[in-house]
Amino acid sequence: MDSIKWGLLSTANINRRLIPAIRASKRGQVTAVASRTQQSADAYAAQWEIPQAFGSYEAMLESDAVDAVYIGLPNHLHAEWSIKAMQNGKHVLCEKPFALSLAEVDEMTAVSRQTGMVLAEAFMYRHHPQTKLVGEWVRDGRLGDIVLVRAHFSFMLQNRGNVRLVPEWGGGCLWDVGVYPLSFAQFVMGGPPQSVWGEQWLGPSGVDESFSGQMDYGNGRHAQISSAFRLPFHTWAEVIGTKGRLTLNRPFVGLEKGRQLLFYHPDDKVEEIPVPQKELYLGEVEDMHAAILDGQPSYLTLAETRSHVQTALALYESARTGQRVFLKNR
Ligand SMILES: NC(=O)c1ccc[n+]([C@@H]2O[C@H](COP(=O)([O-])OP(=O)(O)OC[C@H]3O[C@@H](n4cnc5c(N)ncnc54)[C@H](OP(=O)(O)O)[C@@H]3O)[C@@H](O)[C@H]2O)c1
Incomplete structure (x- = not known):
């Protein structure tokens, strides 16, 4: 074949x-x-x-x-x-x-x-050169120690009959778009958090129509994520380290439209980092081909995928109970 x-x-x-x-x-x-x-x-x-x-x-x-x-x-x-x-x-x-x-x-x-x-x-954005470049900067230590990741994804959900608003069908903005900031934070931090804290606003549908989460990675390292169905379209992310920070104005979708990946030096001097162009959904398809036809391991592992779901569940539990939730068997 x-x-x-x-x-x-x-x-x-x-x-x-x-x-x-x-x-x-x-x-x-x-x-x-x-x-x-x-x-x-x-x-x-x-x-x-x-x-x-x-x-x-x-x-x-x-x-x-x-x-x-x-x-x-x-x-x-x-x-x-x-x-x-x-x-x-x-x-x-x-x-x-x-x-x-x-x-x-x-x-x-x-x-x-x-x-x-x-x-x-x-998770198509994980295969895009911009996301991989951020990973390289983080792993090479160019940003120093990563202390904070902040990321957001929102859009205005106008159609009240949409499947995203059905509680028993896995509706809710954290499941729908909040998983982008969540997975980005885990990618940058190198794994799932030790504990999480979540806050949600349940709309008339009964699902979270806005959600904010705080994730603790230990040693003073945190991520803050947010998502909403009741705000205009907006995606954004920031990775802040002891030697500077990266900001991504389009971290998750429409990556070739007006994208800017900016590096802020410690003195706040700004540098634009060039990113190779690539059709956003092509990487995940090519990765499947490599796994099926060449026997290569998938780039996004099932262990990582499991931790995305585990963290989302912990965030929902925290929002529901009003308690910090510790992740077991990470
Ligand atoms: N990666 C991304 O960029 C991205 C973007 C948007 C959505 N998504 C994900 O993709 C999935 C689909 O999202 P979508 O917005 O494309 O959904 P959608 O347009 O609502 O399509 C879902 C499809 O599921 C089928 N279906 C089977 N049982 C159904 C039921 N009980 N009610 C409604 N539809 C049913 C229908 O197809 P038939 O009528 O043909 O059977 C329907 O067209 C979600 O998991 C979402 O999170 C990913």
């Missing part, structure tokens, strides 16, 4: 980012789409020029039309369909948040091991 046949499991809105990325990749093609009705699958396949359309998710998983599936389902369905896909011999790229409990993450990981299928969380 020298190329991957991809199937889209659902006609999710986010597919519109993955389809061009798979097509731009050298070793992948979009060969099928599955939807809960044949009519919807057919219409989507025609719109996006996809060769095969399946009227159920099961039908695509049981066919030979695809080697790997992209799962862009509502959050509460990620674990169930990732597991079914792997049990049907399909590799899986699953959207964030990967799952809504550690039991789900552990089961998905176990099935990946048992079946030998590649399983990865679709």
Whole structure:
């Protein structure tokens, strides 16, 4: 096998980012789409020029039309369909948040091991050169000791019927966009926090429509993250060390539009750091190809993914109980 046949499991809105990325990749093609009705699958396949359309998710998983599936389902369905896909011999790229409990993450990981299928969380920004460059600066010690990471992601959620507002479907702004600042902080700090403190505002939907979290990494190192469904679109991050700080005006999305990665020297002199251009969703697709076709380990490990879910759960528990929550067995 020298190329991957991809199937889209659902006609999710986010597919519109993955389809061009798979097509731009050298070793992948979009060969099928599955939807809960044949009519919807057919219409989507025609719109996006996809060769095969399946009227159920099961039908695509049981066919030979695809080697790997992209799962862009509502959050509460990620674990169930990732597991079914792997049990049907399909590799899986699953959207964030990967799952809504550690039991789900552990089961998905176990099935990946048992079946030998590649399983990865679709955190596209982690594969972008800008994020990797920040990681290099941090690991090379160019910022000195990292004392504080601050990051934010918000947008105005206008459609009150959106799946992001359904509590039992893993709704909430921390699960939806707060996981970007959360995972960024863990990437920069090199692992999960020792303890967390969360504050949430529950909207009329019953889910957190704004969320702020404080994460303690020990030795006086902290991260502060925030997310909201009731603020204008805004993404931003800052990494502050004893030898200077980096600011990212577009750390997570739209990275090629007006992006600035700035280094502030200790005397506050500002320097713009050049970042290579790369289509934002291409890296995660190429990483899947390398894992499936070349046997390389996934860049974003399942251990890291597990810690994203663990930290999010701890933040929610803290917000609910009003207590600091310590992370066990990190
Ligand atoms: N990485 C990113 O940049 C990014 C951006 C946005 C979203 N996401 C993630 O991608 C996932 C999907 O988000 P989205 O905004 O694309 O979702 P969406 O447009 O609402 O699509 C979800 C799809 O799931 C299918 N589905 C199955 N059961 C459903 C149910 N009970 N209710 C509603 N839909 C159901 C539907 O497809 P069929 O009708 O075809 O079966 C629907 O089109 C989420 O996990 C989200 O966190 C990631």
